[in-house]
Amino acid sequence: MNTAKAPSAYTEFHPRWYRKRVSTWWWLGSGPYLRFILRELSSIFVALSVAMTLAQLWALRFGADAYSRFQESMRSPWLMALGVLTLAFTVFHSITWFNLAPRALTVRIGGRRVPEIMIALPNFIGWAAVSALIAWLVVRG
């Protein structure tokens, strides 16, 4: 029998395995993969929100005029669009985070596992409550 000489694909007793390289666009291959990557990219918008907050603190530091200029620039169409996008992605982060948290934080009462919704729901309620509190603190006065 003819044993392998290069460049044969078949070496006796050592068949050549086929390994498919994963494409850079693997995440476009399915709905769940795409949603996963969008969830991960939401962290960019979290970072942008921090940048906005730091810019806001900077403006506050330099007086009322600086702050109203900050507000003025936030009204620009580009920043408004970015704001809407940021809100969408950060809300997406919150929703996916609270939905996934029960998978990591399992609670057992009397040996039986508490259903996931019973852990997720208090988180969502807490989110609404905290948001309302902050809005109230900022707006009153």
Added chain:
Amino acid sequence: MPETVTLEVTRYSPERDAQPSLEKFEVPLRKDWVVLDALNHIKDKVDGSLTYRWSCRMGICGSCGMMVNGEPKLTCATFLSAYTRGKPIRIEPLRYFPVVRDLVVELSDFVTKLTQVMPWLVRKQEKAIAEGEYLQTPEGLESYRQYAMCINCTLCYAACPVYGLDPVFIGPAALALAQRYNMDSRDQGAEERMAHLAHPEGVWGCTFVGECTRVCPKHVDPAGAIQQYKIKAALDWFKSFVMPRGEQ
């Protein structure tokens, strides 16, 4: 003329082919047939050289995992009638593993990793036979039973993009099985396992995509097991500062 369905099946013969290709087969569409029945029909009646793994044909041995229309499935549990009439069904070897021939993949990477996590009861102190059995309450069993359901079918590896992109990742099933033993009250091996688990190629490589849990035919929830382990490993990292451990 009985109704038929077209199966597009991956063929790859390393002696002949540089890469895999799809071959079409017409197969009878019987309402009680699963994909495995269709493959067996092809091998029996059409082309005896078609190569694939299967065994129990009832969803417990984990041998018959393949990609069906791009989804990791046990072919013995996937009905032909579940797919749109008139459209071909694509059968490909399990993703992210090297293909040996046709629908057979090389699984030794998984087996190596499974062995690394020590999926057996590890005791620091063995009980003498005279002392009797290791006792466990029903609650004790319940805390790990879900993870014990794993049949090592590796559908989760075919679903995990982290494993696909970087095969050094230990992977969902191995991590879930490690947890199955970590959480068993009879086991004392959690610390020994930690070296492989609390590692960039262990749990820290996981980004909680969650696809592993979605495709698992036994509802093991490996993603959940991994996240729970991350919390444990993170706490252990902090503890190692407060109470530094000596050299083993």
Added chain:
Amino acid sequence: MSKRSNDGFFWSLFSVGGVISAFLIPIHVFLFALALPLGWLPHGGYEHLLALVRTPVGRVYLFVLCSFSLFHWAHRFRFTLYDGLQIKHLNEAVFAACYGTALIGTVLAAYLVLTL
């Protein structure tokens, strides 16, 4: 065998940052990027906001919010670069860029809340 990985620490920062940002960031974005600039809500005014951030609680709150949210981004983005762009071979550079940026933001946040 490998020495203890420090990923446990960074994952903890990511986790805590994830919780904090999930609860707090959306309302901040809604208020300060949209509602207040557009005048949808009655505004407390510059003086009111300044008074709020100058309280000890306000300073700590803002620092914690900014710092942990940045470390949440850093960890998640680091892994997205590994998986999305498959550039694991550059992992030291990615590591430094991500956590470095978070560190710079943290220092900036500390400076701002202390000097307001």
